[in-house]
Amino acid sequence: MLLDYIRLDWDLPILPQLPNGFKSAAILFHPFIQMPIGWEKSKRENPYQNIYPSDEEMINLSEPISWKEVMSKSNLKSYKELSLA
Structure with missing residues (x-):
């Protein structure tokens, strides 16, 4: 399953940038990141x-x-295993 992402301008209020009908919003950051070497x-x-x-x-x-x-790095074989981990 692929997710549709909305690119936001961080200098503007979030709600007006969303498609019509939204009354609230949450920003979820990517759970895994790598800082520069x-x-x-x-x-x-x-x-x-x-x-x-x-x-x-x-x-x-x-x-x-x-x-x-x-x-791959955790030797997990499925998204189900990953979600349980």
Whole structure:
């Protein structure tokens, strides 16, 4: 099943950009992302520090990782197995 995506202009209110009939909206971010190589190392002050990107960094710098790639790296065989994991 493919999803239809609506590309939004983040500088404008969301609701007016949606097709007619919508009274509310939610933004769901992609659940799996990859920050650029070296990003974490450049932010770390010491090798034991855990670093997490801010929302702004995730939006501007990250690349989405597909469900299929997550399944492959996790040795999961189906979307059902992935949803249970």
